[in-house]
Amino acid sequence: MTVSTQKNANLQPKKSWGQALSAYKDKRALIMLFLGFSAGIPILLIFSSLSLWLREAGIERSTVTMFSWAALGYSFKFIWAPLIDVIPVPVLTKKLGKRRAWLLTAQCLIILAICIMASINPVNQSLGLMAMGAVLLGFSSATQDIVIDAYRIELADTSMQTILSATYNAGYRIGMIVAGAGALFLAEYFGSVKGAYLYDAWRNTYFIMAGVMGIGVATTLLIKEPVNNRPKIVQQSSDYMRLVAVFALSVIGFVLTFMGLGQILLETKNVLLGFLLETIHLIGSLGVAVAVGFSLVKMGLVKKEVAFVTWVEPILDFFKRYGKKAFLLLLLIGLYRISDIVAGVISNVFYEDMGFSKSDIATAVKTFGVLMVIVGGFVGGIVAQRFRIMQAMMIGGVLACLTNLMFVVLAMRGYDIPLMYTAVAIDNLASGLAGAVFIAFLSALTNIRFTAVQYAIFSSLMTLIPKVLGGYSGTIVDNLGYAWFFTFTTLIGLPILYLVYLVDKKVMLENKDEK
Structure with missing residues (x-):
């Protein structure tokens, strides 16, 4: 947009x-x-x-x-x-x-x-x-x-x-x-x-x-x-082929580096060291892919202006439109779903540790829970129609954060089928609602001239930090227990509510005043 x-x-x-x-x-x-x-x-x-x-x-x-x-x-x-x-x-x-x-x-x-x-x-x-x-x-x-x-x-x-x-x-x-x-x-x-x-x-x-x-x-x-409304940028078929060639060769560079580093880096049972090595593995491979692409452009395989408009301009456009506020927006994008995603990483293990059978989990989470997510999404659509998008974001953020307290209760109570279904229902309704309004928020940030690339970046960013932190969920549970873990996932969601408030005040409402 x-x-x-x-x-x-x-x-x-x-x-x-x-x-x-x-x-x-x-x-x-x-x-x-x-x-x-x-x-x-x-x-x-x-x-x-x-x-x-x-x-x-x-x-x-x-x-x-x-x-x-x-x-x-x-x-x-x-x-x-x-x-x-x-x-x-x-x-x-x-x-x-x-x-x-x-x-x-x-x-x-x-x-x-x-x-x-x-x-x-x-x-x-x-x-x-x-x-x-x-x-x-x-x-x-x-x-x-x-x-x-x-x-x-x-x-x-x-x-x-x-x-x-x-x-x-x-x-x-x-x-x-x-x-x-x-x-x-x-x-x-x-x-x-x-x-x-x-x-x-x-x-x-x-x-x-x-x-x-x-x-x-x-x-x-x-x-x-x-x-x-995006204008046609590439005029000749040779430009198309050159763009594809740069992409293909960069991917080959990524794959070869990923395979090579995988043989060099040692395996370890230490969670923190293993995460660090895998981060080096991934970042190193991506770095080689970027270097290959940049070198090919410098060598003239594809026109510099074509490469710039294709890969660089969509990113620069976002920062040109929002200036310093872009960093505030990116922070909200990267953290908004952190509370429910981090909690969700270990949810199935949690249910099993509480004594629920695989059939209990399959029925409650994989069937009933999916239906609740769908219902939550429809409710989120109605809420976003009824209120401003940032008001809907605040409602979704509050619900996604506080519903983790139901799992604190379940962790303290243990095996309890009715309580399990209640927790699953509330959590998935909140997740569906927050997800629906968040997608609308990301769509509002997207310039229709660069729809595919900007939304792809936003959607990748929104799960990156939560999934990285979620990788430590097992370690946190081992040290603190489930009740404190879900208390932690509730607490890390609270600062996000302030982020929603800041974005509404500093970006959305200021845009309104400027009109």
Whole structure:
């Protein structure tokens, strides 16, 4: 969104509760429901469903867990998001438009990747080829996410973003259920169970999942291209190819460095030292990738002005629009979800330590909890329609912070099914609400000229610090116990409320006064 668009969003008059609820009747909400479903299918076909398939096939656990690296594309999608903004898809862009062309391309690649994986029996065929299929699935599904986020932001102004994000999240969760629980049910139905592996069952399951992606393809073909005001930057086809070449060579540099450092760096059981070594591992690999890209630009492989406009200008635009306030905004983006994300990292272990069975956890968290997140998202959409975006952010922040106190009570009480369901319900409702209003907030900060890259950066940043801190959750529990751990996750959320207040006062309301 442009600055003026953001100001207008901050000046939106309050709506009645009836008007807020009626916003869900907008057909654009239905579009995001189906696109969300398409986005929710691939992720679990890389994680839980694939892990169970490989374990049933007798693959070693250490090899199984390595396949999760195929999803690294989700964490680094901001690197190639600029290419989505500037490079057209041959033939398709002219026929469908920029967003729909990339969306259809990504979905076709997802289907291809799933079919490649389905065609490999891990018992007697190349795991390397299956790994290539998994990497392609991770890359293409992350690309689909980039395009859907850009499409959503360009589809409607800020006042509708919570509605669109709520329906997108509902579709996404439904897609995850289909690809997770649905895939496991199908594999068992076709005859593959623990101790009696049957390749045909998993092959048929993955082929069905590829067919389910047809819902996303049909949606892409039926919807309209949104309005995008970004001017055409790259004029010649050679410029496109050169940009892709720079990106590809930088990725190769990253992969080779990541593999090389992985063999050099020693393994350790010390949590802090292990985290430090992995940080060096990642930052070193990224540094090489950046150095390769910079060197190629200096050598003239791609025009400097093209590289600048593609990768640098979207970042500079954010700082030009907000000046010193940009750092305050980035701080809020990086910390807003810290309370519930850090607590969520160890939640399943917590339930098990409290004496709940796996079936208790599956029913309460994976089914009932998912429904509560969806409901929370819809409620968040209504709240954001009723109040200003920063008021809704404050409500979401307070709820996400204080609901952790329910887990303090559960930690002190121990095994208690009704209390567990109460805690799960309240926590997931708050998480869904906070997530919906936060997405609308991030969308308001995005300049529509650089939709894909700026939102990709924001969405990556919002989970980076919480996930890093979440890695220490086990150590904190070992030293303090669960009750004090959840007290800690409540307390670290309190300063975030002050950050919300500062951003509202220093950024949003000042924009209002300037108008």
